[in-house]
Amino acid sequence: MLANHNACERKGAPKMPSGVKNVTMKKAILFSMMTISAFAAVSPRAGHAAGEGAGGDATKGEQVFKQCMTCHRIGPDAKNMVGPVLTGVIGRQAGTAPGFSYSDLNKHSGENGLVWSEDLIFQYLPDPNAFLKKFLTDKGKADLATGSTKMAFKLANEQQRKDVIAYIKTFSPDKK
Ligand code: HEC
Numbered sequence: 001m002l003a004n005h006n007a008c009e010r011k012g013a014p015k016m017p018s019g020v021k022n023v024t025m026k027k028a029i030l031f032s033m034m035t036i037s038a039f040a041a042v043s044p045r046a047g048h049a050a051g052e053g054a055g056g057d058a059t060k061g062e063q064v065f066k067q068c069m070t071c072h073r074i075g076p077d078a079k080n081m082v083g084p085v086l087t088g089v090i091g092r093q094a095g096t097a098p099g100f101s102y103s104d105l106n107k108h109s110g111e112n113g114l115v116w117s118e119d120l121i122f123q124y125l126p127d128p129n130a131f132l133k134k135f136l137t138d139k140g141k142a143d144l145a146t147g148s149t150k151m152a153f154k155l156a157n158e159q160q161r162k163d164v165i166a167y168i169k170t171f172s173p174d175k176k
Helices: 002-012 015-042 058-068 104-111 118-124 128-138 158-169
Strands: none
Touching (some): 058 158, 104 128, 118 128, 118 158
């Protein structure tokens, strides 16, 4: 009996230090989690998780926009050319620049709820035709998702898209 009792006590003995070790580990994990979330809170990327178009450099975007200028103008005195005026395009219903003759695909997208945001222009630029068709199809208007857009231009590069959108945004100052 006595021998058993001693054995029990000896078994129990190491529990204390191992318990202490555990707490230390937990503290360490908790601390690193807090550090990670504190970093996420101040990281500029975190705020844009849902807004893929955000985070560009408008100065670099002005250079990228030179490609758009084959067809578009932007600014207070801008006129429609091959493409519609892009002044104020962020927050504008698609297909509604006054005096511009749009394709049905572009016009129908606007009539079915497409309002340009930074995020949507970001998604549109790599493949405008596919974007508009998908938009109409997702709205249950697959019958209108035909023909093609007049915007025969694609911009795939992610950073260039962000930068050009930041530039366009400087001409749509009130819009997000
Ligand atoms: C080769 C000519 C051309 C180039 C280059 C071009 N676009 Fe376009 N874009 C057009 C045309 C034409 C339309 C009208 C499309 C339609 O009616 O289907 C258009 C439409 C748009 C629209 C939709 C406008 C609205 O009012 O609904 C946006 C946004 C746009 N372009 C952005 C850009 C940006 C940004 C660039 C440069 C990265 C660019 N485009 C380069 C010709 C061009």
